[in-house]
Amino acid sequence: MNAPVPGALTSSLLYLDGVSVSFDGFKAIRGLSLTIEPGEMRAIIGPNGAGKTTMMDIITGKTKPDVGTVMFGGSVDLTKLDEAAIANLGIGRKFQKPTVFDFHTIEDNILLALKSKRTVGRTLFWKTEEPQQKRIDDILGIVKLADKRDRLAGSLSHGQKQWLEIGMLLAQDPKLLLVDEPAAGMTDGETAQTAVLLKEIARDHSVIVVEHDMGFIRELGVKVTVLHEGSVLAEGPLDQVSANERVVEVYLGR
């Protein structure tokens, strides 16, 4: 394992170095190093089994690495914290399948997410209705559901449900959002709209997007990290990693 780089530790929002984890002797993550800067959106691609989900499990505390450094905000060691503590630090995760409350309105879904934010200070000073309403309006505007606010979430299309869940994540006020295959199952129009939405969110948040849809990744126009067999195979602009022979061999050419 490499020694942590002090400069990167102080300036990076997320810093992984030399991270490995094995399941029953199988190394799912091997010597993974990755740095996300404040305000950065990063796309993660890679073949099935490359370790993308396990990497997110490590960041969110679901899985503990066997070795390696995982630092957040320059000084917080995520390997020492449980999932709830990591969520409270401001790391939000959106799983592939949308989990919204179908029998509540869209607005109430956002309201419930706002109320479930578990920071003590926020709960104590939680009393004024107006800022809360403004926050709901802002979030519904970002996820383009303001005109549907009174409809039941269950009536939304798959793509719209994904946007609502992203809105619910925003209600938690995360510093870093981990988004797993947001474009899966979406129409082309919804996929393009999702890229616009994530770019807007990335103006105020750091975002890690795991995706297989290369058209969508092109739309995002951000730095791409290619994972393969649990470590970084290539990193850089999409055109650059797409031209990498090894990336073509293990992923793009298949």
Ligand SMILES: Nc1ncnc2c1ncn2[C@@H]1O[C@H](COP(=O)(O)OP(=O)(O)OP(=O)(O)O)[C@@H](O)[C@H]1O
């Ligand atoms: N809890 C576990 N127990 C045993 N093996 C696991 C476990 N979790 C993941 N693995 C294995 O680790 C490897 C990496 O899996 P992971 O789900 O992280 O890959 P992925 O890149 O997310 O793949 P996909 O694109 O299919 O979602 C796979 O070979 C998987 O079978």
